[in-house]
Amino acid sequence: MRGWLARNIKGDKVTWAIILIFTLFSFLAVYSASTNLVYVIGKGTTLGHFLRHGLIVFIGFVIIYIIHKIPYRFSRPVSKLGLFLSALLLVFAALKGTTIDGANASRWIQVPIVGISFQPSTFALVMLMTYVASYLAENYGKKPTFSESFLPLWLPIAVIIGLIVPSNLSTAVLGAGSVGILTFIGRHPLKNIFTALCIGIVLMAIFVLTVKAFPDNFKNTRVSTWVSRIESFTAGEDEKEGYQIERAKMAIAKGGLMGEGAGKSTMKNFLPQSSSDFIYAIITEEYGSFGALVIMALYVLLLLRIVIISQNARTIFGQLLVLGVGFPIILQALINMGVAVELFPVTGQNLPLISSGGTSIWMTCLALGLILSVSTSKRSSKQQAMEKDKNLADVEEELAEEIMEGINKRKK
Numbered sequence: 001m002r003g004w005l006a007r008n009i010k011g012d013k014v015t016w017a018i019i020l021i022f023t024l025f026s027f028l029a030v031y032s033a034s035t036n037l038v039y040v041i042g043k044g045t046t047l048g049h050f051l052r053h054g055l056i057v058f059i060g061f062v063i064i065y066i067i068h069k070i071p072y073r074f075s076r077p078v079s080k081l082g083l084f085l086s087a088l089l090l091v092f093a094a095l096k097g098t099t100i101d102g103a104n105a106s107r108w109i110q111v112p113i114v115g116i117s118f119q120p121s122t123f124a125l126v127m128l129m130t131y132v133a134s135y136l137a138e139n140y141g142k143k144p145t146f147s148e149s150f151l152p153l154w155l156p157i158a159v160i161i162g163l164i165v166p167s168n169l170s171t172a173v174l175g176a177g178s179v180g181i182l183t184f185i186g187r188h189p190l191k192n193i194f195t196a197l198c199i200g201i202v203l204m205a206i207f208v209l210t211v212k213a214f215p216d217n218f219k220n221t222r223v224s225t226w227v228s229r230i231e232s233f234t235a236g237e238d239e240k241e242g243y244q245i246e247r248a249k250m251a252i253a254k255g256g257l258m259g260e261g262a263g264k265s266t267m268k269n270f271l272p273q274s275s276s277d278f279i280y281a282i283i284t285e286e287y288g289s290f291g292a293l294v295i296m297a298l299y300v301l302l303l304l305r306i307v308i309i310s311q312n313a314r315t316i317f318g319q320l321l322v323l324g325v326g327f328p329i330i331l332q333a334l335i336n337m338g339v340a341v342e343l344f345p346v347t348g349q350n351l352p353l354i355s356s357g358g359t360s361i362w363m364t365c366l367a368l369g370l371i372l373s374v375s376t377s378k379r380s381s382k383q384q385a386m387e388k389d390k391n392l393a394d395v396e397e398e399l400a401e402e403i404m405e406g407i408n409k410r411k412k
Helices: 002-008 013-033 035-040 046-069 072-096 120-138 146-164 169-185 190-213 223-235 239-255 279-312 316-340 359-376 381-411
Strands: 109-111 116-118
Touching (some): 013 359, 072 146, 279 359, 316 359
Antiparallel strands (some): 109 116
16 A cells, blocks of 8 residues: 555645645544534434545545646646636526525536536636636746736636626635736736736726616626625624624634534534534634644645745746645635634635535645646756756857857968
């Protein structure tokens, strides 16, 4: 078994270990929090939720394994097809107007054959970041004007983000923020980034005002939901959202330093979405501030590995790809933890690799597979030294040739 792992599991070993720790801990958290679904809501059994999560995690590891075996350079052409497919899925989800438990869930697509729901916005985000990394790598060091970069860069970004906004504002903001960070790191002109930001803010304001003016024409959007969440966050008056935040803070307060113990949370029975959106509060209640800080430290360690893998990548595209698909994972974790302590309004963002759910875990695994694929092709110190020596030898050879040509000219 050890020999098989050594032959087939490639890439950054620390990243693999972090993924394994996260997923193993997720079983404890999801199993404990699922009692809310069973005994309060009356949905399924604890064993059923545990087995379902196990199947989702297993599929996630299969995704990581397959993707990390494929050379990351193939993700460049795939991202273009992925963007087109993402746009179609987002349009279909918006027009379909799916409802889950009587609530508007236009961000989801029901797959009737296998009985699961798919969230196209998370897939679109991975494809978008891959495409942006590809464009920035091709134009690295160049200074295109906004008009020159509009069609190949900003238009695809605007289309994908624009299609995500009506049904999933938090993912749209997450994507826009990640794009902004990546374009800055990729040395795209700051003037272009600022221009795109201003245009985006104006278009967003026009969209919100239009929806408020003609609400009957935008029934399949969730604009009213996130507008009310933002208003309730700033005013602190919304009963439903205030109920969730207050219960989350109560769970955190009950946890103290070392927590109530695994599976001993009581607030999970009063906190909606305790196994997904607010799972960090339940973790803090059961494992205390110590456990919460350990989880936070693991995400910081994952961020450090992302940066290190990026620095060791062979190509500019590899460096930008790792940062592009890696940053959203960390930002999503920060948003989820921030919601639990009322730093942000309720967003619906899961805690990556820990919260229950299918699409979120699978798309996180897709991103991690790409990161590990880049890490498998990193340059060793010996290879870097050889490349450096080779470059010096080439320079010496060119200088020798120029000297000989000068001597021959003088002789003539």
